[in-house]
Amino acid sequence: MKTVRRPGSEAGGLSAQGSGPAGYPAPAAPPRAAAGPAPRAGRGRVSWSRWQRRAAPYLFISPFFVLFAIFGLYPIAFSFYLSFHSWNAVGGLGTMTRVGLENYTFLLSDPWFWKSLWNTVVLLAISGLPQHVIAIPLAFILNSGLVRLRNLFSSSYFMPYITSTVAVSMIFTTIYGTQYGALNAALVWLEQHAGFGWLFDALKLELPVNWLGRAAYIKPAIAMLVVWRWFGWNTVLYLAGLQTIPRELYEAAMVDGAGIYQQFRWITVPLLKPIIFFAVTLTIIGNMQLFDEPYILTGGTGGTSEAGLTVALYLYRTGFEWLYMGSAAAMSWVLFLVIGIMSAVNFRLIGRGGLQRREG
Amino acid sequence: MIRGFRALGRLWAGLLVAALWLAFGASASAGSTITIGVFPDLDSVIKKVIPEFNKVYPDIEVKLQVLGYGDHHNALLTALATGSGAPDVVAVEIGFLGRFALEGGLTDLSKPPFNAGQYRNLFVPYAWGQANTADGRIVAMPTDTGPGTMFYRRDVLQAAGLDINGVATWDDLVALGRKVTRDTSGDGKPDVFLIAAASTIADAMYRGDIPEGEGVYFDVKGRPVVDGPRFVKAFTTAQQVRRAGLDARIGAWSNEWYEAFKRGTVAVELSGAWLAGHLQNWMAPDTAGKWGARNLPENMFVSWGGSFYAIPEQSKNKADAWKLVQFLTTRRDIQLLAFKTTNAFPALLAALDDPMFDEPMPFLGGQKARRMWADVARTVRVTVIHPGDPVASEIVGSALAQVLDEGKDVKQALTEARQLIERRVRR
Numbered sequence: 001m002k003t004v005r006r007p008g009s010e011a012g013g014l015s016a017q018g019s020g021p022a023g024y025p026a027p028a029a030p031p032r033a034a035a036g037p038a039p040r041a042g043r044g045r046v047s048w049s050r051w052q053r054r055a056a057p058y059l060f061i062s063p064f065f066v067l068f069a070i071f072g073l074y075p076i077a078f079s080f081y082l083s084f085h086s087w088n089a090v091g092g093l094g095t096m097t098r099v100g101l102e103n104y105t106f107l108l109s110d111p112w113f114w115k116s117l118w119n120t121v122v123l124l125a126i127s128g129l130p131q132h133v134i135a136i137p138l139a140f141i142l143n144s145g146l147v148r149l150r151n152l153f154s155s156s157y158f159m160p161y162i163t164s165t166v167a168v169s170m171i172f173t174t175i176y177g178t179q180y181g182a183l184n185a186a187l188v189w190l191e192q193h194a195g196f197g198w199l200f201d202a203l204k205l206e207l208p209v210n211w212l213g214r215a216a217y218i219k220p221a222i223a224m225l226v227v228w229r230w231f232g233w234n235t236v237l238y239l240a241g242l243q244t245i246p247r248e249l250y251e252a253a254m255v256d257g258a259g260i261y262q263q264f265r266w267i268t269v270p271l272l273k274p275i276i277f278f279a280v281t282l283t284i285i286g287n288m289q290l291f292d293e294p295y296i297l298t299g300g301t302g303g304t305s306e307a308g309l310t311v312a313l314y315l316y317r318t319g320f321e322w323l324y325m326g327s328a329a330a331m332s333w334v335l336f337l338v339i340g341i342m343s344a345v346n347f348r349l350i351g352r353g354g355l356q357r358r359e360g
Numbered sequence: 361m362i363r364g365f366r367a368l369g370r371l372w373a374g375l376l377v378a379a380l381w382l383a384f385g386a387s388a389s390a391g392s393t394i395t396i397g398v399f400p401d402l403d404s405v406i407k408k409v410i411p412e413f414n415k416v417y418p419d420i421e422v423k424l425q426v427l428g429y430g431d432h433h434n435a436l437l438t439a440l441a442t443g444s445g446a447p448d449v450v451a452v453e454i455g456f457l458g459r460f461a462l463e464g465g466l467t468d469l470s471k472p473p474f475n476a477g478q479y480r481n482l483f484v485p486y487a488w489g490q491a492n493t494a495d496g497r498i499v500a501m502p503t504d505t506g507p508g509t510m511f512y513r514r515d516v517l518q519a520a521g522l523d524i525n526g527v528a529t530w531d532d533l534v535a536l537g538r539k540v541t542r543d544t545s546g547d548g549k550p551d552v553f554l555i556a557a558a559s560t561i562a563d564a565m566y567r568g569d570i571p572e573g574e575g576v577y578f579d580v581k582g583r584p585v586v587d588g589p590r591f592v593k594a595f596t597t598a599q600q601v602r603r604a605g606l607d608a609r610i611g612a613w614s615n616e617w618y619e620a621f622k623r624g625t626v627a628v629e630l631s632g633a634w635l636a637g638h639l640q641n642w643m644a645p646d647t648a649g650k651w652g653a654r655n656l657p658e659n660m661f662v663s664w665g666g667s668f669y670a671i672p673e674q675s676k677n678k679a680d681a682w683k684l685v686q687f688l689t690t691r692r693d694i695q696l697l698a699f700k701t702t703n704a705f706p707a708l709l710a711a712l713d714d715p716m717f718d719e720p721m722p723f724l725g726g727q728k729a730r731r732m733w734a735d736v737a738r739t740v741r742v743t744v745i746h747p748g749d750p751v752a753s754e755i756v757g758s759a760l761a762q763v764l765d766e767g768k769d770v771k772q773a774l775t776e777a778r779q780l781i782e783r784r785v786r787r
Contacts, residue, residue, distance in 0.1 A: 089441035091464025
């Protein structure tokens with residue numbers, strides 16, 4: 001199953017802008033202007049042309065709405081309907097029975113659901129935060145003009161993003177291997193030949209680490225992959241944002257004697273707020289729906305003690321492996337609600353301030 | 361054959377009826393097309409079988425749809441849910457059979473005109489039992505099975521001066537593990553292990569010794585039995601193995617797993633007989649001759665895997681689909697052809713008498729292992745599949761991982777597992 005990933009969310013955001021209230025009036029305006037002379041002529045051909053002029057814009061824009069209705073709206077409505085039913089999918093649509101809120105009440109008392117929600121939030125924090133903490137300074141350095149071959153660097157940071165998640169996850173599975181994994185081989189070398197033994201003793205890290213077998217290591221292992229894969233995407237976003245900040249501000253700051261850190265702290269970060277809000281929102285939406293990475297790394301199970309079981313993964317397993325379609329639909333709506341709340345909180349914390357500043 | 365008799369009867373009965381039959385016959389001879397959906401490696405079998413099938417039924421064109429193992433079953437699920445798009449004949453792996461055997465999805469072959477019950481005695485009993493639901497339906501026909509066996513590395517055991525024939529009980533296996541697991545490179549960490557994953561031992565133990573008529577996870581009345589003595593013993597033994605550090609903690613079907621087989625760092629592996637084919641063909645072809653196979657300790661007879669052919673309820677051409685299913689499952693020559701093609705162990709008893717089963721297998725150091733596996737297949741007890749099996753298997757697997765990896769108490773883990781299963785299945 002391909003869940004809606006960040007590129008998807010982004011496409012959704014853009015198309016909403018293009019076809020929403022902002023895009024509508026433009027095609028609708030010309031027919032209204034052309035409607036002026038039409039009432040004077042009473043002949044059918046003219047009214048046909050009038051009808052044509054009025055309808056044509058809607059006709060031309062309709063493919064999106066038709067496709068959206070079939071592949072977007074209908075499944076959404078159906079999943080909402082489904083969440084109040086118990087459905088044995090194998091028996092066809094006829095086997096659907098109404099159960100009211102039972103799916104929701106079951107879910108809220110389901111220990112694995114809470115565990116998966118907790119896992120997802122923890123993964124959001126430990127894989128989402130580093131992405132931005134790495135990406136913002138990195139974009140700043142790339143933008144500062146101190147680095148040559150800026151495009152080469154930014155595109156190489158972007159590379160992980162465009163590679164297939166499945167391929168990436170499989171390679172990481174090999175890297176995380178207990179006996180023959182590259183990561184453990186490196187750690188063992190550090191311990192035995194580079195004099196880092198004391199560090200591992202201090203951390204009480206027993207080598208080789210069973211990255212994908214022990215509950216404690218599964219989340220960090222997944223997070224490392226997610227960070228690696230997504231920080232480049234954020235870097236490119238921030239780089240684009242940085243280019244909208246006028247050079248004069250930096251020049252003025254330099255005249256006042258501000259160093260690189262001060263410029264970063266007092267010019268870049270505040271003026272970047274709208275972009276930070278945008279990027280963090282995408283991270284929340286994307287990471288709350290994390291699926292491919294934990295699916296591949298934990299062999300599709302969620303791992304020991306379900307430590308890598310995200311809500312999206314649990315949803316998939318509930319619906320498509322255990323065939324509790326109603327529960328899965330209810331879960332998707334609870335997940336939707338959680339994402340909505342988190343986005344709202346994010347808007348209160350970062351978004352509002354950032355947008356106001358821009359208006360002023 | 362049947363059509364021939366019918367024709368004769370109708371000719372005798374009168375011209376009008378004969379004409380009617382001719383009309384039917386004519387439409388049939390115009391040719392019909394059926395599709396069969398399979399996953400690899402079954403596709404290699406089907407490709408070889410279709411020409412044979414067309415020698416007998418020249419009018420039926422068979423179209424082959426191949427998808428990956430997971431995709432195949434997902435696509436089938438989608439087709440059953442939406443009511444269209446399923447092939448006329450589908451392959452179903454045992455792990456999915458319980459799910460698809462829920463009411464409605466697959467044609468009940470016990471009813472006329474199929475009357476599959478007539479073939480009951482042709483098959484390995486447990487494979488036949490797996491295709492029968494508790495309410496008396498027959499949802500699929502077995503084609504291959506996975507008799508459980510213990511593979512061992514002759515060279516590794518020899519280097520440690522150990523004899524596999526001394527292993528009679530599971531405790532003996534653990535004792536053997538304590539001797540074979542050792543550090544050969546001198547870096548202070550063991551590099552040869554008893555087995556890749558301790559969980560495999562538990563898996564074999566709770567699959568073996570199931571009381572007649574019971575399922576792996578559920579009793580006759582559909583109550584979960586996962587905190588019973590069978591599971592406690594299995595979990596405890598696996599825990600011993602893990603605590604003593606005898607397993608390499610490598611999950612199945614990972615690169616590390618293949619690597620362990622190539623390097624000979626695990627002494628034994630418990631699995632279905634099919635593993636020999638995988639090892640020989642792609643996992644570790646260079647280890648030919650170094651392997652041996654024998655029965656599981658305590659003569660536990662276990663089945664690991666198995667494939668079935670079923671006819672989805674939505675098929676428009678069940679009559680021809682049934683011809684293909686019969687051809688694939690009940691003919692000795694076709695079952696043997698499948699065995700030669702992909703090592704798919706036949707579910708048809710008649711096929712198990714072939715001289716091929718007495719041939720020595722060079723990969724296993726010349727052992728005549730197939731005869732042994734055929735005996736295992738015959739001996740595995742009939743267990744009952746339950747729609748809750750996938751969930752139960754998941755929850756038990758999770759409990760086992762918590763016991764092994766997080767040191768959870770066996771009793772507590774199993775009690776919690778039973779409660780989780782009860783919660784799920786009651787719905």
